[in-house]
Amino acid sequence: MISYKNHSEKIAQIKEGKFSLKENVAFFINEIEKQKHLNAFNFIFDDAIKIADKIESKIKAGTAGKLAGMVIAIKDVLAIKDKPLTCSSNILKNFEAIYTATAVQKLIDEDAIIIGKTNCDEFAMGSSNENSAFGKVLNPFDNQRVPGGSSGGSAVAVAANLCDVSLGTDTGGSIRQPAAFCGVYGLKPTYGKVSRYGLTAFASSFDTIGPFAKSIDDIALVLEVISGYDEKDSTSFNDEQKIYLEKISEPQKFKIGLPKEYFSSGLNEEIKKLINNKIEIIRSLGHETVEISLPNTEYSIATYYILTTAEASSNLARYDGAHYGFRSNDASNLNEMYTNSRTEGFGNEVKRRIMLGTYVLSSGYYDAYYRKAQKVRRLLKNDFDNAFNDVDIILTPTTPNVAFKIGEKSNDPLSMYLEDIYTTSANLVGIPGLNIPIGFNSENLPVGMQLMTNQFNELKILQLAKQLS
Amino acid sequence: MTIKKEDVKYIASLAKLKFDENEIEKFTEQFNEIISYIEKLNELDTSNVEPLAHPFESNNVFRNDELKKSASTEEALKNSPSKTEEFFRVPKVINQP
Numbered sequence: 001m002i003s004y005k006n007h008s009e010k011i012a013q014i015k016e017g018k019f020s021l022k023e024n025v026a027f028f029i030n031e032i033e034k035q036k037h038l039n040a041f042n043f044i045f046d047d048a049i050k051i052a053d054k055i056e057s058k059i060k061a062g063t064a065g066k067l068a069g070m071v072i073a074i075k076d077v078l079a080i081k082d083k084p085l086t087c088s089s090n091i092l093k094n095f096e097a098i099y100t101a102t103a104v105q106k107l108i109d110e111d112a113i114i115i116g117k118t119n120c121d122e123f124a125m126g127s128s129n130e131n132s133a134f135g136k137v138l139n140p141f142d143n144q145r146v147p148g149g150s151s152g153g154s155a156v157a158v159a160a161n162l163c164d165v166s167l168g169t170d171t172g173g174s175i176r177q178p179a180a181f182c183g184v185y186g187l188k189p190t191y192g193k194v195s196r197y198g199l200t201a202f203a204s205s206f207d208t209i210g211p212f213a214k215s216i217d218d219i220a221l222v223l224e225v226i227s228g229y230d231e232k233d234s235t236s237f238n239d240e241q242k243i244y245l246e247k248i249s250e251p252q253k254f255k256i257g258l259p260k261e262y263f264s265s266g267l268n269e270e271i272k273k274l275i276n277n278k279i280e281i282i283r284s285l286g287h288e289t290v291e292i293s294l295p296n297t298e299y300s301i302a303t304y305y306i307l308t309t310a311e312a313s314s315n316l317a318r319y320d321g322a323h324y325g326f327r328s329n330d331a332s333n334l335n336e337m338y339t340n341s342r343t344e345g346f347g348n349e350v351k352r353r354i355m356l357g358t359y360v361l362s363s364g365y366y367d368a369y370y371r372k373a374q375k376v377r378r379l380l381k382n383d384f385d386n387a388f389n390d391v392d393i394i395l396t397p398t399t400p401n402v403a404f405k406i407g408e409k410s411n412d413p414l415s416m417y418l419e420d421i422y423t424t425s426a427n428l429v430g431i432p433g434l435n436i437p438i439g440f441n442s443e444n445l446p447v448g449m450q451l452m453t454n455q456f457n458e459l460k461i462l463q464l465a466k467q468l469s
Numbered sequence: 470m471t472i473k474k475e476d477v478k479y480i481a482s483l484a485k486l487k488f489d490e491n492e493i494e495k496f497t498e499q500f501n502e503i504i505s506y507i508e509k510l511n512e513l514d515t516s517n518v519e520p521l522a523h524p525f526e527s528n529n530v531f532r533n534d535e536l537k538k539s540a541s542t543e544e545a546l547k548n549s550p551s552k553t554e555e556f557f558r559v560p561k562v563i564n565q566p
Contacts, residue, residue: 094548095548096548098540098544098545098548099540191524191525192524192525205523231532234530234532235525237525299510299512302507302508302509305503306507306510313484320485321550322557322559323548323557324547324548324549325548325550326550327550327551331560333560333561333562334559334560334562337559337560338485339485339486339487340487342484342485343486351486352496354484354486355477355481355486355496356500356503358480358483358484359472359476362483369507371520372510372511372515374521375518375519375520375521376510376515376518377520377521378519378521381521381524413503414499414503428524429524430525431524455525
């Protein structure tokens with residue numbers, strides 16, 4: 001029986017000869033096969049076992065990198081050279097990447113083992129992982145329920161013990177919400193902290209890449225590896241902190257804001273109770289909590305859906321059947337090739353968002369919707385700036401409800417969008433957000449709590465999470 | 470602001486997407502629901518607010534205009550649905566309606 005609680009323990013056990021890395025990778029591949037019904041993976045990389053052999057020798061020789069032998073699954077929106085990159089869309093069904101995303105390359109450079117690519121909502125658009133050309137992903141705690149989305153496969157891969165760590169992407173909650181629904185840690189870093197090079201663009205001023213793990217130490221370690229400036233992404237930043245794992249256990253005391261708008265009606269009572277229990281623990285650890293206000297919270301979803309669909313409609317204009325991806329056979333001229341390739345290649349939710357984005361950017365409506373939303377984005381940013389003048393950390397629920405039933409919201413896009421109420425703000429203002437698993441409700445479904453902090457202050461939320469672990 | 474079926478068809482043509490009558494019907498309904506929700510923003514007076522386009526309002530990022538390695542022709546054509554030896558092949562463009 002192979003069992004360890006974080007990466008350093010794993011390495012120690014391998015060195016002691018308790019198990020081999022090859023056995024470990026074979027175990028995961030076997031588990032993925034056994035849990036196939038969850039549909040967490042789009043692709044499994046068989047070369048992982050061979051790579052495990054090489055890295056094991058490096059571990060024994062003492063020349064291995066920081067992530068030596070960590071088995072990592074990658075959301076199928078990130079490029080890995082010569083591997084499929086589909087974004088769970090038919091329009092990229094046969095696409096193979098010709099280069100590797102910086103975040104993934106950094107993992108490989110530290111001797112992590114990439115075990116495969118995980119299922120997700122098509123082009124990362126969705127909150128349930130029901131919109132995938134590879135089929136829906138199931139929640140491991142209740143197979144009748146969704147795992148959350150869009151990084152549902154990445155959350156399930158960690159929750160169901162199909163890998164050590166996974167990477168997801170978060171544009172409006174796509175790491176934190178599935179992490180909450182599946183009972184694992186999930187970190188959305190500060191915008192620009194992790195290079196977006198090799199990440200298929202959805203909404204460029206919102207997209208971020210971050211890890212899922214069962215251990216907060218592993219979250220810290222992976223963040224340390226993947227963060228930092230990259231000349232291939234001019235919106236990326238140098239990470240001044242950079243050392244997370246070593247500092248995560250420092251006994252810092254924080255002032256924590258509880259925004260009243262996040263605890264009002266709409267929040268499930270059981271979730272509220274579990275969070276209140278955690279807040280009591282936080283106080284007993286010597287942290288200070290205060291009620292704060294983020295007055296424009298109720299406008300975040302509308303702002304988010306205007307701006308992200310606008311950016312998406314531009315970003316997804318590149319899928320035209322001309323240079324790569326799916327091309328319709330039914331086309332006698334260029335315009336038909338574009339229209340039919342896109343119509344046959346994209347799924348419904350993606351089309352809905354392209355349409356909405358095209359509308360808000362169209363002549364005559366630009367000022368009323370897009371411009372207006374950019375102004376409200378500023379108001380939201382001001383709310384958070386004001387709050388962080390006073391507090392270190394903002395504590396909220398991650399989601400208003402636990403994982404919902406498959407099919408429950410698929411015909412009602414607006415009610416699906418409203419599920420993102422607590423997560424979209426962090427993307428609108430570019431700050432980090434971390435989901436912490438805090439227990440289970442009476443139906444034995446996982447409940448999550450979110451910690452947010454100011455741009456580039458990841459260390460604070462990691463430290464608080466560590467104290468609570 | 471009510472969106473009509475004709476509006477949805479027009480937006481579809483801009484987005485290079487096609488829908489059948491049933492889909493147009495359903496889309497128009499969902500669209501109206503979503504649009505009336507996002508019009509919630511009109512409750513806010515933003516006349517003195519500057520738009521925010523990006524979470525970081527940094528200056529432009531400059532670099533020297535140096536040639537760097539990019540994808541080879543072979544790599545660029547690797548995923549092409551139709552190609553000749555060096556080019557992407559598309560349906561005839563000239564003299565088309």
